[in-house]
Amino acid sequence: MTNNTFYPFKLSEYGGAYSLLLTDLKWDAFEEAGFLGNGHDWNRLIENLCKDKQIDLIQALEFDSEADMFCVRSHNKEVLEKISEFVSEFYDDKDSLLNHISKYAQYG
Template identity: 40%
Template sequence: MDINDFKGTIKPFFWIEHNNSFSVCLNAGDYKPEIFETRAEEGFEGNGYDWASLAQVFLDEKKPDLNEDIKFDPEAGMFCTYSSNAESLKEFISEFKKICEDDTKIQDLFSRAELD
């Protein structure tokens, strides 16, 4: 897949290339806030840390073979994941984005996310 086509399929996540690594980020709060509202009373806000918790559940349960390659570096306003392996990161974010678009599946994963 052409890199520009790939970038389009993962929106609103965005791809960044560095010298020796690759990142995918998301402006937290702009995408799927309704997911986090279901557990707001527990302290979830939809910030970058909450997204990282959700993404970690996805990684552990759906893509455990990528656990060595995928790392998270969230901030309050931004979710960020990175890797030195571009193909692993592309696979992760492509599959994670598909799950995010399926309300039933994403809510199921989110039910096991832990507040950071």
């Protein structure tokens, strides 16, 4: 763990918009669950997690992931901090991560 408030993400700011970036995508855990583990898989996981936990979060988000990184943007820094809190609860615990992948990384 780190003292980064937005762990496991990196936060950047440009022109009044904030971005959360994730480059350690935990490929192995996603592959173990039958997914590629790319940024698009993280998109689904985060989007579905937000819908489940706090549906109003999703309206403030703009996803912009690539194959090798996850990125989500918002003008609301607190929304991104909430996402960081959700993910930091399971990111470093492989069993919990696998459970979240199975539950939230699904299409639809």
